Amino acid sequence: MPVYQYTAKNLQSQVVRGTMEASTAEVVRRNLRQNNEFALKIQEVQEYKTAYKLKPMEISDFSRQIASMLAAGITMIRAISIIEERDIKPAIKKVYGVLHKEIENGNTLSFAMEKTGGSFPELLINMYKSGEASGQMEETARKMAEHYEKEHKLRTKIKGAMTYPLILLGVTVIVVLLVFTLILPQFFTLFEGIELPAITQLMINISSSMITYWYLYIIGTLAMIAMFGFLATLPTLKRGLDQLKLRIPRVGKLMKIIYTARFSRTLSSLYSSGLAMINALDISGSTIGNTYLQGQFPQVIELVRNGEPLSVSIQMIDGFDSKLVSTIYIGEESGNLDEMLSNVADAFDYEAEMATTRLVAFIEPMMIILMAVVVGGIMLSVMLPIMTLYKNIG
Template sequence: MPLFKYDAFNKLGKKVSGTIEASTIQTAKEIIRSQGFMPIKMNEIAALDAAGGFSIKDLFERSVDQKSIILLTKQLAVLLKAGVPLLQGVELLAEQFEGKLRRILIEVKDDLKSGKSFATSLERYPKVFSNVYVQLVRAGEASGNLEAVLKNLAVYLERMDEIRRRVKKAMSYPVMMIGISVVIVSLLITFAVPKIVEVFKESGIELPWPTRFVLGISDFFSAYLFWIVVFSIGGFILFKYWKSTPNGRHSFDKLKLQLPIFSYFTKAKVVVDFTKTFGMLLESGVNLAESLDIVCNLVDNTVLTRTLKNARDKIIKEGKISKYLGETQIFPPIVSYMVSTGEQSGKLAEMLTSVGNDYERDLFELIDSLIAKINPLMILIVGGLIFFIVLAMFLPMKDIGSAFEKMG
């Protein structure tokens, strides 16, 4: 998501500067105004600047992982609960962490000393602290309840990380097992089979079709192994490049939505991420427009992101959340119904969180069930391929023995 640098006047008429992450410059201005500022100048920061510049050190320094962010959030919440001031807490944590996160915390400490808010300092690092994180911290600071917000945020980050890892595992497991099967069969055909071929050639017997089939594949691999490797690596690099382009990314995301397993898990994760995050943002005091903008940009699928943003624009105009979520065809009817109930009862945030928790449990159960079913299936497929190759090699053995006896 683009990062914008702004100059604005606060409620006291003092000029302030900062950065904000938003989908468009207009949305960024709306967010600034909703926070009580009057924007006077705003420019999009280039990708290089948004990343904080480039240095040789960045090539060798590990990025900040999600576990470190979760640990930082938990520890800061504990320190604040114990009565430790925010500045001192950040200073203490800067000494505990290493590498990039330590440098960031030192810079955050300096920002706090200069009078900047915690959220304003964190939003300088969009690759480390997400927009959800920054806006929740800002809401916590505004309400004077930062400790509770950080505690809830740590729980939220843990659940989101668990969902991400489980969905990734469910979607990558079949691909991984197929890859292992291809490697095993390729090794057998490329290295084991050719050693037996010479015996078959010397016997001069007519080989059965399974043996001829395996030998044909073996000859192909042996003759073109170099080019197979070259084209495989080249194809992978081209695919990664194509997927990194806007058109390629959109086409690949569209393809994933047409594949049964990938489509279901992608949409199910959107339901969980959207409802849990939306509910938490509203409960923490973030306004509706800003919350919708944040959750729409959480989705890691350009097709679904576009669909949700269209719904967001209609919701902001008319305020009918359940109606337009249902029209996206992403959310099941029961979700729209429960959201509608939350709207009517005035407990929308609570209902969204409840829906997210229910779908999270269902998603985890489905993932476990899928992996339990795929395991024996993949073992059967790999075992069947190996058995076929071994059988193809042993079928001619009896005829070869007879042929050598006659020759003797």
Template sequence: MPVFQYKARNSAGALISGAVDAATLDAAAGELLEQGMTPIDIKAGRSGRGRIATPQESARPRPAVRKGAGTKPPESGLQQLNDALMRKKIDITELIIFSRQMQSLTKAGLPLDRALTGLRGSMKNPRLKQLIGEVLADLESGQSLSTALGHHPKVFSPLFLSLVDVGENTGRLDLAFEQISRYLELEKSTRKQVKSATRYPIFVISTMAVALGIITYFVIPAFSQTFARLGAELPLETRILIGISDFVVNWWQFLLGGTVAAVVGFKTWVRSRRGKLIWDHQKLKIPLAGPVFNRIALARFSRTFAMILKAGVPIVHGMGVVAGAVGNKFIAGRILRMRDGISRGESLYNTAVTADMFSPLILQMIAVGEESGTIDQLLEEVADFYDAEVEYDLKRLGEVIEPILIMFIAGMVLVLALGVFLPIWDLSSAVNN
């Protein structure tokens, strides 16, 4: 008969581990329940005769293992380096897969420990596999799933944790993970659209920066030496280019160091609380791109708020979660002011008007939804409206940026042509005459 290793808690709450003979996993769980123990984890063990361990046997110290006998050998330096390289960041795609699988497993009625154990074995990312193992350990210690996931704030957002908490309290974790997966898929689609719209401009600007560096450091000094040997009077454009080239050649170390220091300083400033607030506010004022950032944040607000209301989260608490999900500190501050107004007894419509970040059409939909009690449905329609606007704006952004880049490249080529080739043409004319 198969043997199943188990972990369970007795009536006193003590953790017990041992083995039990049973035909199936369900039969093993039933036998444990008959003995007055609550199963936590049951898995197939080694073949052989097994029985349920008593609490005294479970608490009995195990014999010491001799050094080198049955222990895992120390990893080599190459293996440690390989493990370090494999610890890649947990991206949004893996979170989507995790949410979908959790939805399917919880909908099938599988216990959380068995669901997470199965998921851990199927994950390819070592970091995510380790994280699930830590969540399992927290569950075995008696913590809830939302609390266990909350120990990893860099991976799971406040919205993710709030929906899981609501799913646990209502007994519908499957619906919670379904909402989470839908939200993450929309978030992934938005990020993909932004990257698609900015990929071409970034590539062109980077290429032109490299070309300018090569021309300034290598090409112009060669022409400068030629012009100096001829002793001819050079046009103003050529003298400016030669002056810039000489400055770059002589002081490139300081220019490179200053650029690196400026980038590091800017990133450090943006990570600070005040810097992040100022930068997020200024991003909304950038020509062409500012309105896109604004609509992306408002689309996240509308969709997240609709999910929070559908899940049954209290509106005051939900507004705090929504503020952390919009991805913009400036807009988050206005949402928190809306929350303060609602906590004082003001209506959602009045606080939205005071926030001064919604169009009249959106404000009208909020008012209708608040009066009819269908605010969650109308907010989803608002989110769909903003998503469509973002998609249109991103397509239009690429169409607008392309001619601007072409004009920039044409201007740069004109300056280089006037500065480098104009003296050559003058010298050629002088020789012919």
């Protein structure tokens, strides 16, 4: 039975805090009222705090093991016990320990996953609920293993493709710091007493300030990172940033493909497992990873609920690739919507990989040009006064 933490006031207006075991929050409220205490806040206590969120490949491995052992006739409690006993990270072992304890108490796997405090994604929990209700747990687990394996592969490819540009950016920052703090100061005394070009004076001023007030630069950088991190959590600003991602040249096209692939695969998995289209759309919208797109789904769901075909309703979404609408229409006409969604997700995965490759091919020369401009500007600021000195000597 759940445990609730409450804050209440008694007849003397004193604040009372405590915990109570009850079936629902309303039962807690009623029990408090019987004791002449009036609830101000009631919150279910999370029984377990595993503090570990499983990564896509770890979820895929977990689901594949579940599917294999269920196919072999092994019971769920025994399957979880076997998985828990394997040589795995302590944090993951703790999560599996929670599952084992809950299933041992007679609960379902999906209920146990909810009790881990966020270790498993909402999509997986809902899919397992559907599998448990339909008696197709083995097939559902296998499908989820494939789903998260594809998600992992796509993320890995994108991260791998962006590694080189990030290295170039890091090298550029390090070179600039070394030039401003170690190389430029050696020319300060050489340039004393002569009129300097504006660019040289600017570089010297920047260099001097970095050497003298280096701690302010560090504090300022950390403060900006913290400020942007905080602003990114604000719902309105986060929605605006997510919308901006879809508008940036080249990057926006890649993001549209990635979001469309993720939505298609999720909707295909949910719909093929027997979940109602309304519920499948609601869950799929929440797992895309873009608040701007997610905010448009209530309107789509309302249209579908009123009898509009999905192919017509989905056109309301600003941010999906136009190919998705045509695919859904064909799927509806042929009666193979789940299969068509799965096929288009695979196609978009390939397109995302190609788009990432093209984007990196564009970013790499831009980073090299940026590095050349910065270093070239610094060299020019040093060479101009040196040339002036040589002329004066001549």
